[in-house]
Amino acid sequence: MGKIKYRYNPKTCKYEPWYLRGKALQDQIAIFITLSLVLGGIFYFGYSKNFDSLDEQILKKKNLTLKVEWQILEERVQAAYAELNTLIDRDDKNYRVILDSSPLSPEIRQSGVGGSEKFNTEDIKDYPSVMSGYANLEKLKHTVDVEVQSYKELNSILKERVSMWASRPAIQPINNKQLERLHMSYGSRFHPIFKRYMDHKGLDFAADNGTPVYATGDGKVIMVYFSASYGNVIYLEHGHGYETRYAHLSRFAVKEGDVIKRGHVIGYVGSTGNSVSAHLHYEVLFQGSHVNPINFFQRDLNNKEYERLIEAGSIDAKVLD
Numbered sequence: 001m002g003k004i005k006y007r008y009n010p011k012t013c014k015y016e017p018w019y020l021r022g023k024a025l026q027d028q029i030a031i032f033i034t035l036s037l038v039l040g041g042i043f044y045f046g047y048s049k050n051f052d053s054l055d056e057q058i059l060k061k062k063n064l065t066l067k068v069e070w071q072i073l074e075e076r077v078q079a080a081y082a083e084l085n086t087l088i089d090r091d092d093k094n095y096r097v098i099l100d101s102s103p104l105s106p107e108i109r110q111s112g113v114g115g116s117e118k119f120n121t122e123d124i125k126d127y128p129s130v131m132s133g134y135a136n137l138e139k140l141k142h143t144v145d146v147e148v149q150s151y152k153e154l155n156s157i158l159k160e161r162v163s164m165w166a167s168r169p170a171i172q173p174i175n176n177k178q179l180e181r182l183h184m185s186y187g188s189r190f191h192p193i194f195k196r197y198m199d200h201k202g203l204d205f206a207a208d209n210g211t212p213v214y215a216t217g218d219g220k221v222i223m224v225y226f227s228a229s230y231g232n233v234i235y236l237e238h239g240h241g242y243e244t245r246y247a248h249l250s251r252f253a254v255k256e257g258d259v260i261k262r263g264h265v266i267g268y269v270g271s272t273g274n275s276v277s278a279h280l281h282y283e284v285l286f287q288g289s290h291v292n293p294i295n296f297f298q299r300d301l302n303n304k305e306y307e308r309l310i311e312a313g314s315i316d317a318k319v320l321d
Contacts, residue, residue, distance in 0.1 A: 070133070077136055084143060091150055099157045109146055166262060167238040169216035169296040173246060173282045174205050174269065181205045183279075201290040202245070202283035209278040211269040213246050214262075216282075216296065221258040221266070230281070231273025234266055247281035248272050 006015040092103035176182060183204040215236060223235035230247035234254065237243055250270025254260060271278045284293040 070129075074133065077133075077140060080140060084140070084147060087147055087151075088143075091147065091154065095154050099154065099161055101154075101157055104146070104150055109143065163218075164240045166218040167240055168242055169238065169244050169284050169293070171214065171216050171262060172205070172297055173213055173216050173244075174207050174211055174280055175214075176205060181207055202247075202281050203293045205269075205280040205282060207269040207278060207280060209250055209268075209270055211278075211280075212265045213249065213267045213269060213280055215260045215264045215266050216244055216284075217242065217262050219244070219260060221254045221256050221260065224252050224254065224256050227273060229274045231275060232267070232270060233273075236260070236266070241287040243285040245281075245283040245285075247283075248275045248279060250278075 219238035232249040249267040
């Protein structure tokens with residue numbers, strides 16, 4: 001209950017309760033309202049200057065969250081660039097060197113990489129950090145696409161190389177671990193039967209009758225027949241320009257059309273055709289021309305064995321066909 005005010009009444013000579021009425025009451029109310037509005041305005045102005053509104057606080061919190069997420073995204077982009085550069089380095093300096101393929105040129109890697117003009121729209125042109133981030137992502141995406149295509153190309157090259165390496169004649173056609181059976185008779189030599197100098201387009205391996213003869217590379221049997229000069233002979237087509245021939249066999253272990261792998265037994269040593277003793281006559285052709293088979297034995301020999309093979313074959317130059 002409010003405090004009661006009293007005023008002296010000279011007529012009654014007493015202090016009587018006094019209440020605001022009329023204009024005095026209105027003035028008091030107006031003063032109270034005015035002071036309340038002034039104080040409220042001062043409070044609101046001070047609060048708005050020193051404190052954010054609820055909506056502003058929510059937006060600032062969202063903005064802070066977005067900044068943190070943006071920073072994390074940038075760090076991930078940089079990490080992706082680092083990993084991608086490692087793959088590119090391996091691509092150019094390791095894999096393509098091994099596969100004897102030229103590295104991708106900088107022009108190919110940079111082709112199609114645009115600037116930030118494609119992001120220069122009305123929506124984000126006033127936000128350079130956003131435009132820069134999107135430009136980096138676009139560049140990263142393009143670089144990844146180029147590298148994916150490069151690795152697909154490497155995979156195709158690898159498959160071709162594996163096929164070529166498997167098909168290329170690369171081992172000795174008979175078991176010659178002691179390296180004593182080879183006769184270095186490639187080139188012009190005196191024929192033991194015709195008694196005149198003739199080209200000898202292969203190498204001779206002395207071996208007992210019935211010794212297994214091995215395919216020196218993956219391939220397909222294209223001829224199996226008896227020749228007056230070669231005797232029983234097998235022709236293998238290896239692809240990639242390579243062909244091998246195995247002559248003077250005692251018998252065959254394959255037939256025309258067979259697909260064989262390196263090391264597969266295809267026949268057995270004999271002395272059929274123009275031959276003076278049991279041996280294998282072995283030829284290698286590349287793109288239709290004869291080449292010295294001695295150049296294709298490195299796969300199953302180390303350097304010292306290879307040198308010893310040549311030395312042993314050179315010492316015994318006896319011609320067998």
